[in-house]
Amino acid sequence: MALEWVVLGYAAGAEAIMLLLLTMPGLDRLRKGLVVVTRNALKPMLSVVPFCLFLLMDIYWKYEKSPSCEGHLCSPSEHLRHQKSVMKSQRNFLLIASALLLYWLLFCVTGMVLRIERMNEQIDKLKRSD
Numbered sequence: 001m002a003l004e005w006v007v008l009g010y011a012a013g014a015e016a017i018m019l020l021l022l023t024m025p026g027l028d029r030l031r032k033g034l035v036v037v038t039r040n041a042l043k044p045m046l047s048v049v050p051f052c053l054f055l056l057m058d059i060y061w062k063y064e065k066s067p068s069c070e071g072h073l074c075s076p077s078e079h080l081r082h083q084k085s086v087m088k089s090q091r092n093f094l095l096i097a098s099a100l101l102l103y104w105l106l107f108c109v110t111g112m113v114l115r116i117e118r119m120n121e122q123i124d125k126l127k128r129s130d
Contacts, residue, residue, distance in 0.1 A: 004055060005092060008099055011048050014041075015102035022109050031113065038110050048103055052096045059089050059096075 018038050021027065027034070062085075069082035 004051070005095065008048070008051065008055065008095055011045065012095065012099040012102055015045065015048075015099065015106050019102060019106050019109060022106075022113060032117070035110060035113050035117070038106065039114075042107060042110065045103060045106075048099055052100050055092065056096055059092055063089060 018034070018041065021034050022031070022038060066082070066085060069079050074082070
């Protein structure tokens with residue numbers, strides 16, 4: 001079960017790196033290539049969204065089906081195991097939320113960079129025509 005979290009972590013990391021490179025100032029010469037690579041990577045990376053929803057349902061199902069450990073009904077080791085399980089679920093939820101947020105930001109930033117490039121081209125055409 002840990003493999004899917006590793007895959008999601010790598011996907012979120014790749015999204016973060018692409019977002020950082022797109023928004024970093026001073027990379028104007030590389031920006032066109034980065035935009036092309038990012039646009040081509042957005043469609044395959046869309047599979048992150050249903051994957052995250054599946055993992056979110058998995059967390060919910062584990063939370064609903066896990067035995068509750070309250071008060072004096074369980075031993076200290078069971079209580080510790082329950083607390084670790086809750087912490088892992090919270091960590092995994094943060095990973096899911098960050099992967100979805102990074103994908104959305106990457107999508108929006110790529111669209112904005114494309115619009116800015118088109119506007120710059122239109123400005124250049126207007127300057128040439130004057």
